[in-house]
Amino acid sequence: MKLSLCAIVKNEEARLAKCLNSAKSIVNEIVVLDTGSSDRTIEIAQNLGAKVYQFSWNNDFSTARNEALKYVIGDWVLVLDADETLTPKIKSQIRQVIEMPEYILVNLLRYEVGANQAPYSMVSRLFRNHPKIKFSRPYHAIVDDSISEILRKEPDWQIGHLEEVAILHEGYQQEVINKQDKFAKAKAAMEGFIATNPHDPYVCSKLGALYVESGKVAEGIELLQRGIASKQSNMDLMYELNYHLGIAYTRNQDIRKAVSYYQAAIKLVVMPILKLGAYNNLGNLLKALGDLRSAKSAYEMTIRIDPNFVTGHYNLGMTLKAMGLFMDAISAYQRAVQLNPHYADVYQNLGVVWLKIGNQKASLAAFNKAISLHEMNNPKEAIRLRQGLEEMGLL
Structure with missing residues (x-):
């Protein structure tokens, strides 16, 4: 089977080579649709063997992606x-x-680089070059609608998924979002779509979450609940809707309701790794309510799902410290810094626990490491911590 890599781009000279090179060894062709670059994007794509085509951007990702599909000749x-x-x-x-x-679509697991919570998602990015497969929705364009229509008429096809992380995504890091004004672009595109498709659960989820993130919590809750009420969502989307309602009610300080939505999300039959964010956020709320035992169980579930989830180890350490289980807390913190040696807060709390059990030497080493890391990213905290240690006579 021949495999085609397909990408739409604009002014991506800094990142395009890394993207194309990551897949070049397994694809038979590279199709790049440029939507108006003014930098070296086209030159870089051509130098890497890509077939480059031009398209005038019209603020609709699905239109652009469907245009790119016209030039694909591979089987997948x-x-x-x-x-x-x-x-x-x-x-x-x-x-x-x-x-x-048997497969018409294979969903791939994507990891959000730098995300502290909910870092995994399933994306429909690997599919047959079927004439009826097309993208829909102007932002967060997906092929799922057309796949569902094909399956109604051709039920012998199956949808699969790969459980290993397939795609690393760096676009949702905060500095990238700010630079590219992603929220504003997404909001404009999705508001236009929802005006004529008011009960579309996918856009209700995406736009609702965006509203919550931008402070329009009441509007976000209304959309997220509308998405659930539509009863058109698959399990993955139902998880996402409940998860974002958990975030929304946390923002509203309605902790009990937030807990209920996270618990509803966790009960859904989806891949365990997709539940990481719900378990972690549930643990945070349970800890805030004083239910340390249940919070501990939630955090333990996060690291059972993903042993490399640094935030889970850190949060578990914080809970164990609050429970007075200091040696267990030290083990959790040490695992966190093994995974991320630059996590200043872990060293700081590790210093506290070492001090509580009387190991002043280990405590001071951890505090000094925390100070050196804070000096690079949070100088005020470095000063505060140093002054506190001096007042205690440790420095």
Whole structure:
């Protein structure tokens, strides 16, 4: 089976080479649709062997993605954005799965680089070059609607998924969002769509979450609840709607209701790794309510799902410290700094626990490490911590 990489781009000279090179060894062609670059994007794509086509941007991602599909000649299509890369480990699995005759779509697991919570999502980015597959929705364009329509008429097809992380995404880091004004672009595109599709659960979820993030909590809650009430959502989308309602009610200080939505999200039958954010946020709320035992169980579930989830180890350490289980807390903190040696808050809390059990030498070493890390990213906290240690006679 021949595999085509398909991407739409604009002014991506800084990231495009990394993206295309990550997949170049497993694809048979690279199709790049440029939507008006004024930098070296086109030159870079052509130098890497891509077929480059031009398209006038019209504020609709689905239109652009469908235009790009017109030029694909492979049997399967892999879609990446310039701020995404394919993981090396997934390449052999992709090659194997596209040889399986039963699949029309294979969902891929995406990891948000730098995300502190909910870092995983399933994305429909690997599919057959079927004439009826097309993207829909102007922002967060997806092929899922057309796939559902095909399955109604051709029920023998199946949808699969790969459980290993396939795509690394760097586009949702805060500095990238701010630079590219992503929230404003997303809001404008989705508000236009929801005006004529008021009960679309996918856009209710995405736009509702965006409203909550931007402070329009009441509007966000209304949209998220509308998405659930539509009864058109699949399990993954139902999880997302409940998860974002948990965030929304936390913003409203309605902790009990937030807990109920996180618990509803966790009960849904979706891949465990997608539940990471709900378990972590639930743990935070339970800890705030004083239910340390239940919070501990929630955090333990996060690291059972993903042993490399640094935030889970840190939060578990904080809970164990609050429970007076100091040696267990030290173990949790040490695992967190093994995974992320630059996590200043972990060293700071590790210093506190070492001090509580009387190991002043280890405590001072941890505090000094925290100070050196804070000096790079949070100088005020470094000064505050140093002054506190001096007042205690430790420095």
